[in-house]
Amino acid sequence: MGERNTISREGRRFSYPMAAGVTIYAGNVVVMQSGAAKEGLVATGLVAVGIAEATVVNSGAAGASMIDAVAGTYRLDNDAVDPVGLTDIGNDCYLTGPASVAKTNGTGTRSRAGRVRAVDADGVWVTI
Known part of the structure; x- marks a missing residue:
């Protein structure tokens, strides 16, 4: 070759x-x-x-x-019921809507959104 x-x-x-x-x-x-x-x-x-x-x-x-x-890193809304926290930085997060993410996969009901890069008062920074 x-x-x-x-x-x-x-x-x-x-x-x-x-x-x-x-x-x-x-x-x-x-x-x-x-x-x-x-x-x-x-x-x-x-x-x-x-x-x-x-x-x-x-x-x-x-x-x-x-x-x-x-693709990139974007700030999405943090789910109110299953919120992503500072201890979740570096972990996967899961879709709960068109622009929101949660900490867990909802006992196997949610798909992966991406990796958590940061969490602030306005939302969750996710690399998709």
């Missing part, structure tokens, strides 16, 4: 095909489920891929619209 021209890109911004009949609002967590993007929610089997850059409505079939999501 010889030399190769390996193409690269930044690696933070990607476009994803949207699930049928969904709206993803700017600033909310984008998750993949069965190959289609939707907003973060309480469910298992979701993979968080980033934050939506713009609001996109897919009123058609799955894949009829695309959403741009950017």
Whole structure:
């Protein structure tokens, strides 16, 4: 095997095909489920891929619209019932809505949002 021209890109911004009949609002967590993007929610089997850059409505079939999501570290809302605390920095946190996270997986009912980087009075800094 010889030399190769390996193409690269930044690696933070990607476009994803949207699930049928969904709206993803700017600033909310984008998750993949069965190959289609939707907003973060309480469910298992979701993979968080980033934050939506713009609001996109897919009123058609799955894949009829695309959403741009950017991976990074973002401040999300801290769940009031199962809050993330300072002792959770460095641990995983779990989706409880389109822009909120909790400390635990809710006894196996929540998907991972990302890794907790910091916690302050305004929310939880999560690397997605």
